[in-house]
Amino acid sequence: MKTKVRSIGNSLGVILPQEINLKKGEELTVYQVDDTIILKPVHANVFEDTAKWDGFYSTLTEEEKEWEEDQ
Numbered sequence: 001m002k003t004k005v006r007s008i009g010n011s012l013g014v015i016l017p018q019e020i021n022l023k024k025g026e027e028l029t030v031y032q033v034d035d036t037i038i039l040k041p042v043h044a045n046v047f048e049d050t051a052k053w054d055g056f057y058s059t060l061t062e063e064e065k066e067w068e069e070d071q
Contacts, residue, residue, distance in 0.1 A: 026041055
């Protein structure tokens, strides 16, 4: 999926497709790891389902993994 960064007032934003299954008003935490931006619902831990995230999780450094586990 592709989207563009847009101006929204004095801020920047993106439009996410409905397939992402977010709800209006849902709160997200934003992480940046090198050139990768991660949006994570506040109530969820994306690393709990290791089978689903194994490919991504394995690309993180040990320091990044420790930081995520401490969140």
